[in-house]
Every structure is written in structure tokens, then in C-alpha cells.
Amino acid sequence: MRNVGKWLAYSTLGLVIALTLLGCAGGAINWNQEPPYSLVLAWGEKGSGPGQFNDPTGIAVTETEVFVSDARNGRIQVFDHQGRFKRAFGTAGDGPGELGRPMNLTIHDEKLYVPEYMNDRIQVFSLAGEPLEIIGGPGDGPGQFNAPGGVAVADNGDLLVTDFYNQRVQHLRRDGSFVRQWGTTGKTGKGAGEFTYPTDVALAGDGTLYVADGYGNRVQVFDTGGDFLHKWGGPFALGIYGPFKGWFTTATSIAIGPEGNVFVADFYNDRIQKFTAEGDYLTAFGSEPDNPGHTGMAVAIESDGTVWSVNFADNRVEKWQPD
Amino acid sequence: MTGKFILMLSALMFSMAVLAADNQYVLGVDGLACPFCAYGIEKRLHKVDGVTDVQVDVGESLVRVTLQEGKTLTEERARQAVDEAGFTLRSYAEAGDEAGSSDAK
Numbered sequence: 001m002r003n004v005g006k007w008l009a010y011s012t013l014g015l016v017i018a019l020t021l022l023g024c025a026g027g028a029i030n031w032n033q034e035p036p037y038s039l040v041l042a043w044g045e046k047g048s049g050p051g052q053f054n055d056p057t058g059i060a061v062t063e064t065e066v067f068v069s070d071a072r073n074g075r076i077q078v079f080d081h082q083g084r085f086k087r088a089f090g091t092a093g094d095g096p097g098e099l100g101r102p103m104n105l106t107i108h109d110e111k112l113y114v115p116e117y118m119n120d121r122i123q124v125f126s127l128a129g130e131p132l133e134i135i136g137g138p139g140d141g142p143g144q145f146n147a148p149g150g151v152a153v154a155d156n157g158d159l160l161v162t163d164f165y166n167q168r169v170q171h172l173r174r175d176g177s178f179v180r181q182w183g184t185t186g187k188t189g190k191g192a193g194e195f196t197y198p199t200d201v202a203l204a205g206d207g208t209l210y211v212a213d214g215y216g217n218r219v220q221v222f223d224t225g226g227d228f229l230h231k232w233g234g235p236f237a238l239g240i241y242g243p244f245k246g247w248f249t250t251a252t253s254i255a256i257g258p259e260g261n262v263f264v265a266d267f268y269n270d271r272i273q274k275f276t277a278e279g280d281y282l283t284a285f286g287s288e289p290d291n292p293g294h295t296g297m298a299v300a301i302e303s304d305g306t307v308w309s310v311n312f313a314d315n316r317v318e319k320w321q322p323d
Numbered sequence: 324m325t326g327k328f329i330l331m332l333s334a335l336m337f338s339m340a341v342l343a344a345d346n347q348y349v350l351g352v353d354g355l356a357c358p359f360c361a362y363g364i365e366k367r368l369h370k371v372d373g374v375t376d377v378q379v380d381v382g383e384s385l386v387r388v389t390l391q392e393g394k395t396l397t398e399e400r401a402r403q404a405v406d407e408a409g410f411t412l413r414s415y416a417e418a419g420d421e422a423g424s425s426d427a428k
Binding site for chain 2: 292
């Protein structure tokens with residue numbers, strides 16, 4: 001009987017140690033967490049009129065305006081920071097100026113970069129909505145795309161693009177010519193530098209590249225030379241999904257804050273998670289869906305640290321500020 | 324005369340709607356809430372010969388596919404498109420036969 005008690009005590013101790021290690025490895029246990037953000041403004045509903053959305057899938061923000069990918073309506077809508085509609089451009093289609101499911105947006109040097117999931121291209125617009133350039137086309141060759149989901153632009157104009165169904169991230173010159181890629185074309189992988197349906201990319205001020213490895217349920221980080229630095233998301237970033245702090249269940253968007261913090265849209269967990277540049281969990285916030293589906297689709301950060309997100313299930317734009 | 328013409332036109336439109344309904348398929352596919360997944364299924368099904376419309380019902384995890392008159396979507400072709408999008412076909416049925424839909428697993 002005494003042996004059974006000793007066995008139980010050791011088992012319990014072992015379980016606690018295992019759970020603690022798992023928690024630390026997954027990011028759920030750490031000591032520098034922040035309070036969550038509060039929702040300060042929201043607008044939108046389902047529809048096709050001004051201020052209405054049919055699948056908002058991407059967002060970008062300037063000092064004065066908010067740009068939203070209104071995917072099924074085939075357009076970009078632009079609002080001021082109070083949510084007042086200013087203009088819209090694009091219509092569903094595959095010609096110049098038309099859009100085939102615009103996804104995660106990026107603004108660089110007064111231009112809007114729009115990855116088009118259905119048209120397999122990046123289309124560049126002026127912020128006023130004038131179509132300027134089309135980069136790439138369908139395929140799995142260098143500089144081609146199969147459902148691009150996100151794009152980042154380096155200071156020299158080079159593009160980093162997540163190529164969702166090609167399971168890779170491409171580095172292209174501003175004219176679309178191929179430089180290199182991370183990941184093996186068409187093959188998913190869980191190792192460092194391999195991807196499982198990557199969705200979005202972001203560049204930090206120092207040129208460090210952050211990749212939202214969508215169904216890999218993790219973030220992967222590369223230095224300016226393209227070498228793998230580190231990864232996070234669940235235990236040992238092996239692709240295990242879950243609802244805990246620092247875990248993901250499909251990472252659909254990524255953005256860098258003014259202090260170098262990393263914000264990740266964690267779609268099926270209906271939240272935005274905030275991390276340090278090294279991947280330490282800081283906080284999380286989001287909206288429970290009012291409609292079938294999930295909310296944490298895309299995220300953008302204003303220069304003052306205000307967080308903007310799109311709530312996919314409820315067709316809304318949301319603005320968040322720290323408590 | 325005008326009344327007859329309108330009547331004939333209405334009958335024709337009704338029969339076309341019935342024919343179109345006969346050429347719809349309902350596919351059961353789980354895990355379609357994320358647009359990165361749902362759009363992938365739509366994209367692949369639109370490449371199937373004769374497909375004119377694809378509607379994804381996230382709440383019911385169903386994909387409704389409409390084809391031109393005379394075109395068909397075989398279960399094998401549907402499974403291939405769904406597989407290419409990274410998912411598994413759970414069920415397959417022609418519209419109007421949803422109660423008797425086959426378990427495609």
C-alpha cells in the first residue's frame with residue numbers, strides 16, 4: 001500500500017513537471033505578460049454597399065486611413081480612422097484594376113500591395129486607387145504564384161510573398177524577377193524553413209522576416225541574409241494546434257508593432273496574439289463571433305501602436321487599444 | 324398574344340430553373356471556416372469543366388456546385404478537387420438527393 005502511495009506521488013510529480021515543461025515550451029507559461037487590449041471602435045456588416053463587407057480578409061493602415069480587403073465584393077474599401085467611408089476601388093474580375101479575392105494588404109512608399117488569391121498575382125495600386133502594376137501570374141515556377149496570401153516590401157522595393165498552395169515564401173525584385181525562396185515548392189513540412197500553407201509575411205525595421213506559417217500553426221523568423229533564426233507556436237513549434245497562450249489554430253496574418261512586437265491573427269481561436277520579437281507571449285485579445293465562423297482574420301498596426309483587425313465572421317473592422 | 328408569350332416565357336424560365344437544379348451537387352467538406360481553405364476549394368472546383376457557380380456554406384460545412392446543363396461532376400472528380408485544396412470529401416450528393424447522400428469517406 002505504501003508503494004502504491006509512493007508511485008502515485010511520483011506520477012503526480014512527473015505529470016506536473018511534464019505539463020510545466022510543455023507549458024514553457026509552448027509559451028503558455030511566462031512572466032512578462034501584458035494586460036489585453038480593449039475594443040474601442042467597430043463598424044461594418046454583411047453587404048455590398050459602402051461600409052459593408054462580404055468577407056473582409058486583409059487590412060492596412062496609414063496615419064489617416066484604413067484600407068480593407070473586401071474579398072467577395074472584389075474591392076478595397078478605404079475609411080478614415082473613425083470608420084467613415086471615404087472611397088472604394090476595384091471590382092471582381094481578373095483584368096487590370098479588377099480583383100480576385102484580395103487578401104493580406106501592405107502599404108509601402110505610398111503604394112498599396114494587394115495579393116490576389118484567385119488571380120495568382122500581386123497588384124499594386126496608388127493609395128487613391130489607381131492600378132499601377134501587376135506582378136507575377138499563375139504557376140509554380142520562379143516568380144509565379146498559387147494563391148498568394150500576403151506580401152511585405154523591403155526598403156529597396158524587393159517583395160516577400162507567401163505562396164500559399166506552393167508551400168513557400170518567395171523573395172522577388174520589385175519587377176517580379178525571382179531572387180530566392182524558402183520552403184520546397186508544393187511540399188508541406190514541419191522543419192525549420194519548411195511551411196504548411198503559409199499565409200502572410202512581415203518585415204521588422206531591421207529587415208528581419210517574420211512568416212505566418214498558416215496551417216503549420218507557428219511563426220518562423222529569418223535574418224536579412226535569409227538564414228533561419230527561430231520559430232514559435234505550440235510545443236517546440238512542431239505544428240501542433242491549440243487554444244493555449246502562444247499556440248495557434250491557423251495563423252492567417254502577421255504584423256510588426258512600432259516597438260518590434262509581433263502581432264498574429266489566430267483565426268480559429270478568434271484572437272490576435274501579441275509577442276516579443278523573440279516569440280515570448282505578451283497578451284491576446286479578440287471578439288467572439290456573432291455569426292457562424294471565426295473572427296481573428298487579419299491585423300495591422302498603426303504607428304502609435306493602435307491595433308486594427310478584421311472580424312471575418314461578422315464582416316467588421318475593429319480597433320483595439322491597450323488597457 | 325402578349326399574354327400567351329409571357330406565359331410561355333415563364334414556363335420556359337421555370338423549366339430552365341428545374342433543369343439547372345438537377346445539375347447541382349452538394350459536397351460535404353469539414354474545416355471550411357477559414358477563407359484560405361474555402362477559396363481554395365472554390366478555385367479548384369471552378370476549374371472543373373462546366374462549373375458555373377460554387378457556393379460555400381461555412382455553417383453547414385457544405386459546398387454547392389452548379390454545372391452547365393449536360394455537364395456532370397463525378398464523385399471522383401469532386402474528390403480530386405477537394406483533395407487538391409487540402410481537404411477530404413466527407414459526402415457527395417446530387418442536389419435534391421441530399422437525404423440519401425453517400426458517405427464519401
